[in-house]
Amino acid sequence: MQPAFEAEFVAGLKEIFEERIVFNRLIGLRIDAVAAEGVSGHLPMRHELIGHYAHQRLHGGVISAGLDAMGGLAVMAAIGARHLDEPPAQRLQRFGKLGTIDLRIDYLRPAVGERFALHAEVLRLGSRVATTRMELRGAQDRLFATGAAAYIVS
Amino acid sequence: MQPAFEAEFVAGLKEIFEERIVFNRLIGLRIDAVAAEGVSGHLPMRHELIGHYAHQRLHGGVISAGLDAMGGLAVMAAIGARHLDEPPAQRLQRFGKLGTIDLRIDYLRPAVGERFALHAEVLRLGSRVATTRMELRGAQDRLFATGAAAYIVS
Amino acid sequence: MQPAFEAEFVAGLKEIFEERIVFNRLIGLRIDAVAAEGVSGHLPMRHELIGHYAHQRLHGGVISAGLDAMGGLAVMAAIGARHLDEPPAQRLQRFGKLGTIDLRIDYLRPAVGERFALHAEVLRLGSRVATTRMELRGAQDRLFATGAAAYIVS
Amino acid sequence: MQPAFEAEFVAGLKEIFEERIVFNRLIGLRIDAVAAEGVSGHLPMRHELIGHYAHQRLHGGVISAGLDAMGGLAVMAAIGARHLDEPPAQRLQRFGKLGTIDLRIDYLRPAVGERFALHAEVLRLGSRVATTRMELRGAQDRLFATGAAAYIVS
Numbered sequence: 001m002q003p004a005f006e007a008e009f010v011a012g013l014k015e016i017f018e019e020r021i022v023f024n025r026l027i028g029l030r031i032d033a034v035a036a037e038g039v040s041g042h043l044p045m046r047h048e049l050i051g052h053y054a055h056q057r058l059h060g061g062v063i064s065a066g067l068d069a070m071g072g073l074a075v076m077a078a079i080g081a082r083h084l085d086e087p088p089a090q091r092l093q094r095f096g097k098l099g100t101i102d103l104r105i106d107y108l109r110p111a112v113g114e115r116f117a118l119h120a121e122v123l124r125l126g127s128r129v130a131t132t133r134m135e136l137r138g139a140q141d142r143l144f145a146t147g148a149a150a151y152i153v154s
Numbered sequence: 155m156q157p158a159f160e161a162e163f164v165a166g167l168k169e170i171f172e173e174r175i176v177f178n179r180l181i182g183l184r185i186d187a188v189a190a191e192g193v194s195g196h197l198p199m200r201h202e203l204i205g206h207y208a209h210q211r212l213h214g215g216v217i218s219a220g221l222d223a224m225g226g227l228a229v230m231a232a233i234g235a236r237h238l239d240e241p242p243a244q245r246l247q248r249f250g251k252l253g254t255i256d257l258r259i260d261y262l263r264p265a266v267g268e269r270f271a272l273h274a275e276v277l278r279l280g281s282r283v284a285t286t287r288m289e290l291r292g293a294q295d296r297l298f299a300t301g302a303a304a305y306i307v308s
Numbered sequence: 309m310q311p312a313f314e315a316e317f318v319a320g321l322k323e324i325f326e327e328r329i330v331f332n333r334l335i336g337l338r339i340d341a342v343a344a345e346g347v348s349g350h351l352p353m354r355h356e357l358i359g360h361y362a363h364q365r366l367h368g369g370v371i372s373a374g375l376d377a378m379g380g381l382a383v384m385a386a387i388g389a390r391h392l393d394e395p396p397a398q399r400l401q402r403f404g405k406l407g408t409i410d411l412r413i414d415y416l417r418p419a420v421g422e423r424f425a426l427h428a429e430v431l432r433l434g435s436r437v438a439t440t441r442m443e444l445r446g447a448q449d450r451l452f453a454t455g456a457a458a459y460i461v462s
Numbered sequence: 463m464q465p466a467f468e469a470e471f472v473a474g475l476k477e478i479f480e481e482r483i484v485f486n487r488l489i490g491l492r493i494d495a496v497a498a499e500g501v502s503g504h505l506p507m508r509h510e511l512i513g514h515y516a517h518q519r520l521h522g523g524v525i526s527a528g529l530d531a532m533g534g535l536a537v538m539a540a541i542g543a544r545h546l547d548e549p550p551a552q553r554l555q556r557f558g559k560l561g562t563i564d565l566r567i568d569y570l571r572p573a574v575g576e577r578f579a580l581h582a583e584v585l586r587l588g589s590r591v592a593t594t595r596m597e598l599r600g601a602q603d604r605l606f607a608t609g610a611a612a613y614i615v616s
Contacts, residue, residue: 022204023213026180050176052253059177060254061219068214099206099261100214101591101612102564104412106256106439106456108432123454124416128590129563129614131414133454146431146441148414148456150563150612152591255437255458256410258566260593260610262586277608278570282436283409283460285568287608300585300595302568302610304409304458306437330512331521334488358484360561367485368530368562373523407514408522410568415561 009080009088010034016095017073024069027062029118031073036081038121039074041066045114058111058144063136067147068103070120071132075151078122078130094153101129101150108145113138128154163234163242164188170249171195171227178223181216183272185227190235192275193228195220199268212265212298217290221301222257224274225286229305232276232284248307255283255304262299267292282308317388317396318342324403325381332377335370337426339381344389346429347382349374353422366419366452371444375455376411378428379440383459386430386438402461409437409458416453421446436462471542471550472496478557479535486531489524491580493535498543500583501536503528507576520573520606525598529609530565532582533594537613540584540592556615563591563612570607575600590616 014031017024027049033040043049043058043066051059075098080091120134134147168185171178181203187194197203197212197220205213229252234245274288288301322339325332335357341348351357351366351374359367383406388399428442442455476493479486489511495502505511505520505528513521537560542553582596596609 020207021213022202022207023215026202027215048176048180053174053176054250059175059219060222060257061177061181061215064218064222064257064259065213065215068218096208099264102258102260102593102610103214103218104256104258104456104566105218106431106458107254108439110253123414123451128616131416131454131564143431146439146456148412148454148564150414154590256439256456258412258610260585260612262593277568277605282462285410285570285608297585300593300610302410302566302608304568308436328515329521330510330515331523334510335523356484356488361482361484362558367483367527368565369485369489369523369527372526372530372565372567373521376522376526404516407572408569410566411522411526412564412566413526414564418561 005034005080006088009091012088012092013073013076017069021069023065027065029066029069034077036077038119039070039077041070041118043116043118055110056112058116060107063107063111063145064103064105066118067105067134067136067145068100068149070118071134071147071149072098072100072151074120074122074132075125075130075153078125079153082125097154099152101152103147103149105145105147108143111136111138111144128152159188159234160242163245166242166246167227167230171223175223177219181219183220183223188231190231192273193224193231195224195272197270197272209264210266212270214261217265217299218257218259220272221259221288221290221299222254222303224272225288225301225303226252226254226305228274228276228286229279229284229307232279233307236279251308253306255306257301257303259299259301262297265290265292265298282306313342313388314396317399320396320400321381321384325377329377331373335373337374337377342385344385346427347378347385349378349426351424351426363418364420366424368415371419371453372411372413374426375413375442375444375453376408376457378426379442379455379457380406380408380459382428382430382440383438383461386433387461390433405462407460409460411455411457413453413455416451419444419446419452436460467496467542468550471553474550474554475535475538479531483531485527489527491528491531496539498539500581501532501539503532503580505578505580517572518574520578522569525573525607526565526567528580529567529596529598529607530562530611532580533596533609533611534560534562534613536582536584536594537592537615540587541615544587559616561614563614565609565611567607567609570605573598573600573606590614
């Protein structure tokens with residue numbers, strides 16, 4: 001069990017992922033929980049996010065963007081836990097070196113609903129590469145999509 | 155060499171992929187060429203599409219959304235070529251059954267620039283599943299990202 | 309909770325996956341449990357399966373082959389549970405239509421050890437496509453690799 | 463255009479990839495050409511490599527193993543070209559640090575035939591991560607499978 005993060009660190013990550021990554025703001029990504037063991041967030045449905053007009057379902061690109069962002073956030077949380085000795089501001093600067101290497105998304109079911117829950121966890125954090133696993137769920141915890149991604153971290 | 159499509163079919167695909175898929179309009183996806191052998195389009199850079207504020211680079215989610223859309227368009231073009239005996243409107247209705255099964259994106263280099271070119275081709279069109287290969291390039295034809303995706307087609 | 313399968317059905321799947329798929333026999337894949345909720349097996353380490361001689365670790369190709377096979381087995385179990393009204397022999401014939409569409413493997417850590425445990429579960433079984441998630445673990449349940457795959461099923 | 467490699471360097475890579483990686487020898491992988499721009503090899507069909515007995519087709523695991531190996535070889539060739547100032551033996555030692563991060567394989571068509579050609583090229587060689595694209599073809603250059611992989615290189 002990892003210790004909880006300082007409010008300053010969590011607020012800093014929220015600002016980065018919700019506001020400063022402009023495209024995340026465009027899709028409306030909201031962060032709900034940040035821990036070394038995993039991170040959670042959600043996406044409210046909006047007309048602009050529709051992919052297939054005939055089915056009113058969430059665009060696959062919104063799903064991949066949201067899951068990629070959550071994977072990156074999970075890596076930042078794991079890095080944060082590894083460097084608890086550093087002040088929060090210094091830990092947040094490590095985001096400048098984070099980059100997605102590659103991403104796979106499996107679209108299991110049409111993502112229809114008013115709100116989508118996102119979750120990500122780090123499977124391995126190395127000194128140079130981190131690997132994550134992500135999920136997007138709808139009402140009744142129904143699994144809509146899963147993802148896997150690799151990130152460069154140093 | 156495949157015959158060229160009717161203007162009505164190409165205009166119909168452009169309307170679907172540029173306008174009716176609302177999220178594609180949000181990211182500004184434009185279709186430039188539609189042929190059975192492959193499809194091309196582009197994305198103009200905009201502030202809203204920034205991923206990493208420190209580097210002014212295109213968000214990975216925009217890349218995955220754009221490449222997924224182009225892969226789907228390539229499949230629609232290949233389906234259109236297979237069903238040239240059908241009137242254009244009937245061929246366009248086949249879009250209603252198209253769905254992305256899964257997607258992989260490799261982010262090779264930071265996507266920085268004013269305009270990004272997208273290309274997709276179908277590697278195999280089966281009766282139930284199609285597989286595509288996609289690319290995103292910048293100025294001087296520099297390769298920024300590649301993708302592979304599987305689609306359900308019937 | 310799904311009902312348990314008949315011994316005949318499980319024995320049939322074991323024969324297919326351990327013996328008749330010749331390459332699975334070459335790598336020494338053994339099936340330990342078959343249920344609609346998931347399947348388990350293992351691989352004993354052998355000199356022939358070494359990938360990186362300097363590190364005595366399991367070859368990535370053995371990992372991908374083993375995880376692909378387990379994903380396919382998980383799909384067969386899920387199909388078997390869906391068609392419990394059919395006699396076992398008839399259900400086993402459905403294997404003839406199974407095919408891997410695509411596969412992703414994440415190699416998290418060097419797979420070193422004497423025995424590797426494999427597990428797979430079906431995330432979604434559709435009428436035409438199934439998606440699975442797989443894991444390879446070593447001693448102390450250490451996670452070495454994860455996988456995701458899509459299969460054509462009808 | 464890159465200069466050709468010394469015979470010693472090419473022979474060293476062949477020994478590593480054909481002999482010392484024991485599993486590659488088991489599947490019968492043969493290297494045909496090694497250049498900074500790409501590498502080629504082939505696999506002769508054998509009974510032991512059959513995946514689906516009903517169709518006499520090459521096992522997906524052999525395909526993924528072969529394509530992963532070729533991707534790694536392509537990375538070694540690209541690294542070799544970057545460090546031409548080093549003696550061949552020293553360049554070959556860089557293999558000790560090579561590792562596959564992740565892999566995607568698309569199985570386009572049943573791989574049936576007597577001999578399969580493999581090809582791989584590096585899309586990007588960074589200081590820490592390399593990304594490759596691979597293909598497996600049969601008679602008449604028919605494309606059976608494609609792959610993409612990321613490798614850790616330093």
